[in-house]
Amino acid sequence: MKLLRTTTELINWRHGETRSVGFVPTMGNLHEGHISLLEAALKEHPVAVLSIFVNPTQFGPTEDFTRYPRTLDQDLAHVVALMTRHPGREVVVYAPADPAEVYPAGFATVVAVPALSHFLEGAIRPGHFEGVATVVYLLFQLVKPRTAYFGRKDYQQYRVVKRMARDLGLAIHVKGLAIVRSAEGLALSSRNQYLSEAERVDALILVRTLRDMQQRLGGTAANAPAVRAWASEILAHDPRWQYLEVREARHLGEDLPRKGKVVFLGVLKLGAVRLLDNIEGELI
Amino acid sequence: MKLLRTTTELINWRHGETRSVGFVPTMGNLHEGHISLLEAALKEHPVAVLSIFVNPTQFGPTEDFTRYPRTLDQDLAHVVALMTRHPGREVVVYAPADPAEVYPAGFATVVAVPALSHFLEGAIRPGHFEGVATVVYLLFQLVKPRTAYFGRKDYQQYRVVKRMARDLGLAIHVKGLAIVRSAEGLALSSRNQYLSEAERVDALILVRTLRDMQQRLGGTAANAPAVRAWASEILAHDPRWQYLEVREARHLGEDLPRKGKVVFLGVLKLGAVRLLDNIEGELI
Numbered sequence: 001m002k003l004l005r006t007t008t009e010l011i012n013w014r015h016g017e018t019r020s021v022g023f024v025p026t027m028g029n030l031h032e033g034h035i036s037l038l039e040a041a042l043k044e045h046p047v048a049v050l051s052i053f054v055n056p057t058q059f060g061p062t063e064d065f066t067r068y069p070r071t072l073d074q075d076l077a078h079v080v081a082l083m084t085r086h087p088g089r090e091v092v093v094y095a096p097a098d099p100a101e102v103y104p105a106g107f108a109t110v111v112a113v114p115a116l117s118h119f120l121e122g123a124i125r126p127g128h129f130e131g132v133a134t135v136v137y138l139l140f141q142l143v144k145p146r147t148a149y150f151g152r153k154d155y156q157q158y159r160v161v162k163r164m165a166r167d168l169g170l171a172i173h174v175k176g177l178a179i180v181r182s183a184e185g186l187a188l189s190s191r192n193q194y195l196s197e198a199e200r201v202d203a204l205i206l207v208r209t210l211r212d213m214q215q216r217l218g219g220t221a222a223n224a225p226a227v228r229a230w231a232s233e234i235l236a237h238d239p240r241w242q243y244l245e246v247r248e249a250r251h252l253g254e255d256l257p258r259k260g261k262v263v264f265l266g267v268l269k270l271g272a273v274r275l276l277d278n279i280e281g282e283l284i
Numbered sequence: 285m286k287l288l289r290t291t292t293e294l295i296n297w298r299h300g301e302t303r304s305v306g307f308v309p310t311m312g313n314l315h316e317g318h319i320s321l322l323e324a325a326l327k328e329h330p331v332a333v334l335s336i337f338v339n340p341t342q343f344g345p346t347e348d349f350t351r352y353p354r355t356l357d358q359d360l361a362h363v364v365a366l367m368t369r370h371p372g373r374e375v376v377v378y379a380p381a382d383p384a385e386v387y388p389a390g391f392a393t394v395v396a397v398p399a400l401s402h403f404l405e406g407a408i409r410p411g412h413f414e415g416v417a418t419v420v421y422l423l424f425q426l427v428k429p430r431t432a433y434f435g436r437k438d439y440q441q442y443r444v445v446k447r448m449a450r451d452l453g454l455a456i457h458v459k460g461l462a463i464v465r466s467a468e469g470l471a472l473s474s475r476n477q478y479l480s481e482a483e484r485v486d487a488l489i490l491v492r493t494l495r496d497m498q499q500r501l502g503g504t505a506a507n508a509p510a511v512r513a514w515a516s517e518i519l520a521h522d523p524r525w526q527y528l529e530v531r532e533a534r535h536l537g538e539d540l541p542r543k544g545k546v547v548f549l550g551v552l553k554l555g556a557v558r559l560l561d562n563i564e565g566e567l568i
Contacts, residue, residue, distance in 0.1 A: 106535075108399040109417075109451035115392040133393075141453045167393035169425045251390075 001079055002090070005097040010142055013092060019046045023145030023172075025136060028052040028095070029069040030078045033180040033188040037149040038082060040177055042089045049143045050079060052095040053102060058131030069190060094143070102138055111137045111168070113160045116252060120243060120265060121156050121276070132157055133164045140170055152176040153187050155263055155278045159252060179277070181207070187277045199270045206268040206277045209234065209244065213264050217246060219284045221256040242267035242274065249280060259283050285363055286374070289381040294426055297376060303330045307429030307456075309420060312336035312379070313353040314362045317464040317472040321433040322366060324461055326373045333427045334363060336379040337386060342415030353474060378427070386422055395421045395452070397444045400536060404527060404549060405440050405560070416441055417448045424454055436460040437471050439547055439562045443536060463561070465491070471561045483554045490552040490561045493518065493528065497548050501530060503568045505540040526551035526558065533564060543567050 004010050014021075022041030026034050041048035052075055059065035072095055079091055096102055110130050116122075117129035140148065148165070150158045158176040165174050180188045185207045186200065195203060216227045224246060231244040247254060249261035256262055265278040288294045298305075306325030310318050325332035336359055343349035356379055363375055380386055394414050400406075401413035424432065432449070434442045442460040449458050464472045469491045470484065479487060500511045508530060515528040531538060533545035540546055549562040 106447075107451050108397050109448050110394075110396045110398055111452075112394045112396065113392050114394060137452065163390075164393050167391050168395075168421065 001076070001083060002092045003076065004092060004094045007096060007101045007142060010094050014142065014144060017047065020146040021045055021143060022048045023051070023139070023143045023148045024048060025051045025053075025139050025148065025150075027054045027068065027190075028075050029071050029190040030075045031188045031190065033151050033153065035078060035082055036180050037151060037177055038079070038091070040175070041147070041149050042082075042086045042091070044147060046088075047090040047092065049092045049094055049145065051139055051143070052093060053135070053139075055102070055131060055135040056099050057103075057134060058128050060125055060127060063125070069193075102135065110134055111164060113163045113167075116156065116160045116163060120245065120252065121267075124242060124267075129157065129160045133160055136161050137164060137168065140165065140172055145172055147173045147175055149175050149177055151179065152280075153179045153189065153276060153278070155265060156252060159250065187275075189275065191273050191275065194273045195270060199273070202270055203268065203275055206266055206275055207279070210264045210266050210277060210279045213244070213246065214279055214281045217262070217281065219282060221258050221283050224256050240269050242269055257283060285360070285367060286376045287360065288376065288378045291380060291385045291426060294378050298426065298428060301331065305329055305427060305429040306332040307335070307423070307427045307432045308332060309335045309337075309423050309432065309434075311338045311352065311474075312359050313355050313474040314359045315472045315474065317435050317437065319362060319366055320464050321435060321461055322363070322375070324459070325431070325433050326370045326375070328431060330372075331374040331376065333376045333378055333429065335423055335427070336377060337419070337423075339386070339415060339419040340383050341387075341418060342412050344409055344411060347409070353477075386419065394418055395448060397447050397451075400440065400444045400447060404529065404536065405551075408526060408551075413441065413444045417444055420445050421448060421452065424449065424456055429456055431457045431459055433459050433461055435463065436564075437463045437473065437560060437562070439549060440536060443534065471559075473559065475557050475559065478557045479554060483557070486554055487552065487559055490550055490559055491563070494548045494550050494561060494563045497528065497530065498563055498565045501546070501565065503566060505542050505567050508540050524553050526553055541567060
């Protein structure tokens with residue numbers, strides 16, 4: 001495993017690398033969800049780059065960038081353990097020691113996908129997806145992967161990144177991988193560690209409600225108004241819910257097609273912890 | 285001369301081209317200013333790409349995208365005449381037949397440099413520089429030039445593009461070339477053709493006032509408040525002026541350095557025609 005702490009090291013390494021590269025961008029504090037992405041990258045490429053960078057520009061002024069968990073030693077141990085299962089493959093960890101490695105002095109450019117960024121997470125976290133799209137662009141430009149792997153737990157982020165990479169002609173295949181869940185069904189997240197034991201049980205209401213919602217829709221767009229009325233009731237009576245929606249899967253529009261993919265998205269706030277989840281469905 | 289009307293043709297051509305490419309992006313309706321850019325590109329590269337594309341996204345809703353002059357035949361004649369002066373060099377004209385060649389269906393990404401885009405031209409034309417930065421990014425990505433040539437008449441645009449190309453790691457040298465002027469001193473512009481003969485004379489007040497302003501500053505930052513008070517008087521008494529400013533040359537900030545480059549920028553509106561001009565100076 002190579003550990004690179006500066007952009008110069010990354011550029012020099014990339015310059016000499018001729019094999020196809022799979023890329024997993026993360027903010028560290030790795031869990032099995034991240035590991036599943038790295039597994040996929042190593043299955044499809046001789047070398048995978050894992051970036052670990054807590055990106056300041058995707059945090060809002062009221063969000064706690066400085067308190068985001070930074071667990072580099074523990075993350076590297078995860079990677080080492082994973083590599084024993086992939087002999088002959090290589091992992092390069094790019095963990096810039098300072099945000100200035102990614103954003104040099106005077107940096108002033110923004111990459112954004114406004115049409116996907118101002119509702120759901122984007123409405124609650126203004127500027128978040130601009131920060132995401134910009135940093136992912138910069139990392140793509142440095143790492144030059146053939147394929148990049150994202151978890152579909154951050155479904156809207158996945159759509160923003162996929163759209164951005166396509167529109168900007170980056171020739172990178174952006175893959176969204178299935179959500180990894182606990183045995184009980186809780187979507188894995190770095191935030192889960194902040195839940196009390198009781199909250200971990202309460203948290204299951206999130207995925208259960210999404211499944212309930214999917215069942216109520218029953219694969220029929222005509223049921224959408226009734227399902228949305230039902231969701232509104234839940235939101236009105238339980239302030240822990242931030243949103244609970246069904247959207248067309250690609251553009252995340254509210255108009256559902258008669259046939260095609262949809263996604264059910266919800267955010268439940270337990271104490272200070274915002275839990276995101278979604279499940280995908282199909283109208284038939 | 286090659287004339288390419290689709291992006292597919294451009295991509296195919298670029299794929300087979302191994303020589304270094306100079307690039308001049310324009311909206312057509314070429315004048316000697318544009319030709320000076322193409323001359324520079326051909327001096328420094330065996331092959332130059334000239335793009336002619338009236339970009340819809342840099343026009344505001346109240347601006348007349350549909351009435352922008354489209355003079356392809358006349359532009360091509362200019363290029364043919366120029367090429368006789370550069371034997372052995374090649375010019376490829378990329379003139380997409382439709383905006384969808386540049387912005388495919390579903391395109392939704394924006395490239396922007398907010399810190400340079402919300403004052404001067406950006407304040408009068410909201411969204412303009414977002415449109416410029418995005419289309420220039422896309423053209424850069426297609427043409428893959430080593431050097432791109434811009435006129436410094438659109439000084440703020442030049443700064444936006446230079447910043448964007450650097451921040452996004454495009455490895456393209458963005459050159460800003462000196463303004464080309466008429467014998468009387470009027471900065472060449474596609475808009476000049478809309479001036480009456482009397483207005484062409486009136487228009488000279490623009491460059492003369494900028495020169496006067498430069499002289500009043502006298503290379504000394506300490507004179508800036510007096511110069512700005514003088515400019516405010518002009519703006520207050522003559523509604524044809526939209527702005528008249530002195531700014532630091534690189535970031536276009538209002539704080540002037542003690543030493544270093546500055547730029548004097550003005551916009552004079554004669555009838556329906558907005559005339560932009562600037563001159564560059566130095567604090568010593």
